[in-house]
Amino acid sequence: MEEILRTLEQQFAITHQNKMRDDLLFVDVKKDQIISLLTYLKDYAGFTHLAFLQAVDRIEDKKFQLTYMLYSFQLKTNLGIRVFIDREKAEMISIDKLWAHAWQYQRELKEMFGIDFPGSPRVDESFVLESWEEMPPMKRDFDTLEYSIKTYYQRPGRSTNDPKKYMKKKLYNNFAKSPDTGRKND
């Protein structure tokens, strides 16, 4: 693993590394190197399995973070490749030539986050949403509560209990008073 990391550092512009566990680490890479990096990892380093491809909306930095999670059966190690792409013109290189099943992830990302993958098969078809006309719903500037109130009829009289306070009021009052626990009501 050390060796692979060294190669990655030497050959690709890796901006950041983060080791979470012995078998889980993340590296950040520039957008234009992703294909060469993934090809290297897949064909030479034994990371043959693409476990998932997902996105996080980093709205504060005006970026989408894409994570390509790879797994190596020889090293029994997960390696996450993170790429930050521009949020406004969200576009990414399609990797369906490397892993054929990636088109499904990319189609979902297109629908949920609006990230385009030019050339990916069937990327414009809807994935789970039917007849969706708003902006992609997983973007964090989409206000789901407001949309829900506007679209689906709310039943009035809904109330919320803070579970902690509620349980305290319900249970721990008696619990604290009982002599054999010796506990104060906290």
Add this chain to the structure above:
Amino acid sequence: MDKKDMKNIEKEMKLANEGLSEKERTLFSDARPTPVRPLNKYVEKFLNWARAESLWILGYGTGCGAIELRPLMTSRYDMFRYGIAPRPSPRQSSVFIIGGYASLKTIKRIVRSYEQMQGPKFVIALGSCTINGGMYYDSYYTINRINYYIPVDIYVAGCMPRPESLIAGFNKLKENIKAGKCDGMNKYAKNFDWYKANQKKIIKDWNMPDYNW
């Protein structure tokens, strides 16, 4: 009123079936549902008793609450002793259990299955999600109040309700049927335009006939 007027009114009463293509339109009925008037008091009472004692439920689990139907069917809770049996097809069933949250995609199928069921038909809505959205009240894709889209006879509250409460719900439904209080089907027929408007407000790609039977 002369004949021409009658014809015009009849034409207006027909459903437009705008979601279908020209060719498909000829294949589907364009009649509206009509309310059914109850029969003679004693006959109706007997029929209601018979209806209440053989509830056949449509095996269509729409949300997480549907998982509670399995223990209900098997020997632990054994719903067969109440005369309740699951059926595979909407044509054969008389009770529709909405098993929890309904997403936009599901509500389309729910409406379609509900309309395909033959009357008299009853709806049990399971779980808080069907009542006010439950914990999905702020979700972008789940509806909040099921009774805006199809009429509901009994709500069973809880997240999720255990089979015991479902049985209680069934017993309450039986009571109501015997008392002649469950005429959701007539309610649906009478307020058909209102229900349709609500359904079409959220289902934007309406590509099925307006009344599916």
